[in-house]
Amino acid sequence: MIKISFKIDTCKGCGLCVGACPKKLLRIAPDAINKKGHHPAEITDASACIGCASCAMMCPDCVIRIEKE
Amino acid sequence: MVVFDKPKALLDVPLHYCPGCTHGIIHRLVAEVIDELGIEGRTIGIAPVGCAVMAYDYFACDMIEAAHGRAPAVATGVKRSDPEHNVVFTYQGDGDLASIGTAEIVHAAARNENITVIFINNAIYGMTGGQMAPTSLVGQVTQTSPYGRDPKLCGYPVKICEMLAELEGPEYLERVTVNSVPNVRKAKKAIKKAFQNQLDGKGFSLVEVISACPTNWGMTPQKALEWIDSDMIPYYPLGVYKDRSANSEVAK
Numbered sequence: 001m002i003k004i005s006f007k008i009d010t011c012k013g014c015g016l017c018v019g020a021c022p023k024k025l026l027r028i029a030p031d032a033i034n035k036k037g038h039h040p041a042e043i044t045d046a047s048a049c050i051g052c053a054s055c056a057m058m059c060p061d062c063v064i065r066i067e068k069e
Numbered sequence: 070m071v072v073f074d075k076p077k078a079l080l081d082v083p084l085h086y087c088p089g090c091t092h093g094i095i096h097r098l099v100a101e102v103i104d105e106l107g108i109e110g111r112t113i114g115i116a117p118v119g120c121a122v123m124a125y126d127y128f129a130c131d132m133i134e135a136a137h138g139r140a141p142a143v144a145t146g147v148k149r150s151d152p153e154h155n156v157v158f159t160y161q162g163d164g165d166l167a168s169i170g171t172a173e174i175v176h177a178a179a180r181n182e183n184i185t186v187i188f189i190n191n192a193i194y195g196m197t198g199g200q201m202a203p204t205s206l207v208g209q210v211t212q213t214s215p216y217g218r219d220p221k222l223c224g225y226p227v228k229i230c231e232m233l234a235e236l237e238g239p240e241y242l243e244r245v246t247v248n249s250v251p252n253v254r255k256a257k258k259a260i261k262k263a264f265q266n267q268l269d270g271k272g273f274s275l276v277e278v279i280s281a282c283p284t285n286w287g288m289t290p291q292k293a294l295e296w297i298d299s300d301m302i303p304y305y306p307l308g309v310y311k312d313r314s315a316n317s318e319v320a321k
Contacts, residue, residue, distance in 0.1 A: 002072075014089030014283075014290040020250055038088065053073040054250045060093025061084055062075035069070075 002051035003067040004043055011063045013038035017055035023048055026055055076100035078109050078129045085123055089283040089290020092120060092189065094247045096127055098257045099160065099187060102264050103130060112156045113147050115140040117170075119162035120195040135159075138170025141177035144184045156267060158185040163204040164194045167227050174229070174275075181238040181272040185263045188229060188275055191282040192301060199285030203227045206304055211285070226304065230277050234310040240272035242310040246279035246302065248294040271314055279305055 011034060018026045018041065029042045041063065043049065056064040075081065079100035086092045103109050112130040116122060118137035125132035135143040140159035148157045166174050166188050177184065193211055194200040201211040201218055204226050208217040218226075230244045241263060245256040256278055263274035279301050281293035288296060309315075 010083050012088035016089060016290055016294070019291050019294070036083075051072055056073040057250050057253050058094065060086065060089065060091055060097075062079065062093070062097060065074045066072040067070065068072050 001069040002046075002049045003069060004046060004049050004051075005065045005067075006041060006043075007063045007065075008032075008040045009035045010061050011038060011040035012036065012061060013040055014060065015041070016058040016060065017041050017064065020054040020058040022052060022054060023050060025049060076104045078103040078112075080127055080129050082126060084127060086120065087282075087284040089281065089293060090120070090195075091191075091247045091278075091280045094253060095187065095189060095256070095278050095280065096124065098247075098253070098260050099158070100128065101257060102261045103128075105261065106264055106268065108156045108264070108268070111154055112158065115144045115147070115157065115159040117159070117161040117165035118196075119165045121160055121162055121189065122196065124160050138165050138168070139173055140165065140170065141173040141182070141184065141186065144186075145177060145180075145182050148182065148184050152183065156185075156264065158187060158264070158267075160187045161189065162195070163188070163190045163192065163202050164197075167203045167229055171227075175233070175236070178233045178273050178275070179236050179238040181240060183267055183270060183272050184274075185267050186273070186275040187260065187263075188277045189280045190229070190277055190305065191280040192226070193282050193285045195282050195285055199282075204229075206300060210287075228305065230275070230305075230310040233275065238273060239275065239311055240313050241266050241274040242277075243275075243312075244277040244279065244305060244307050244310065246297055246307060248279070248281065248297040252307075266314075277305075279307075 114132045116124040200213045243259045266274040283293040
């Protein structure tokens with residue numbers, strides 16, 4: 001079981017994680033907005049995440065934390 | 070089990086960099102290496118002038134802010150004051166290292182000073198608003214070259230790794246980039262080697278990281294990563310430019 005969490009308020013919505021995900025599970029949330037005024041990244045289907053950490057590797061702001069249970 | 074989390078050597082504060090700026094990735098890689106080698110308590114980083122000027126707010130190790138371009142000179146002093154204990158790295162951009170700091174970096178390399186240099190090449194002056202840098206590509210449009218860099222007027226971009234590789238001094242020179250996951254892994258490997266060389270007392274190690282500046286290149290972050298592949302890497306080829314101990318081992 002993969003647990004992926006986002007520090008929403010440090011996300012700048014650059015989308016580098018979106019391009020890095022091999023399963024195309026991430027997107028920039030069109031409706032949500034964070035403290036800084038950016039649209040943060042979010043996962044569309046957390047159950048399909050394989051925990052490869054590609055998104056976290058490409059994130060310039062260490063927004064993503066991944067745990068395996 | 071935690072698969073991925075922020076390294077301890079990077080403080081839990083938001084970075085001031087623009088969205089999609091790869092400085093954040095490189096900061097994290099340096100911090101991960103410091104964590105893995107367990108040297109946070111004895112590491113002293115030298116921050117440059119440029120976008121990374123506030124790096125002293127982000128790294129958990131001790132940091133010094135040097136005058137523009139003089140980070141290798143400051144690093145030399147810090148290293149020589151306690152060579153056995155201090156682990157010293159500089160983190161410099163291209164406006165810092167390749168223009169005003171050229172003298173310092175060339176001589177630090179020539180002396181084979183036992184320090185680690187992380188050189189960020191994004192082909193532009195980021196902090197001051199996107200002026201042409203010594204590393205800007207021929208034809209690249211910047212604030213001060215609105216019709217593209219003209220080599221007749223401004224000369225050709227400086228290739229730091231190739232230039233320093235001609236010197237006898239340096240131990241290790243490698244150029245990497247962080248525009249994809251495999252390249253991020255390779256960049257980390259290079260940065261780790263550059264720190265390990267210092268711990269082993271081998272001497273001057275420089276890792277040049279081709280980095281993206283979406284804001285001043287006028288591109289989306291994703292497009293900027295593609296531009297690294299299509300335009301920057303053909304002029305700045307990736308690879309190891311010098312690795313003295315590896316070569317001498319082969320010779321044996």
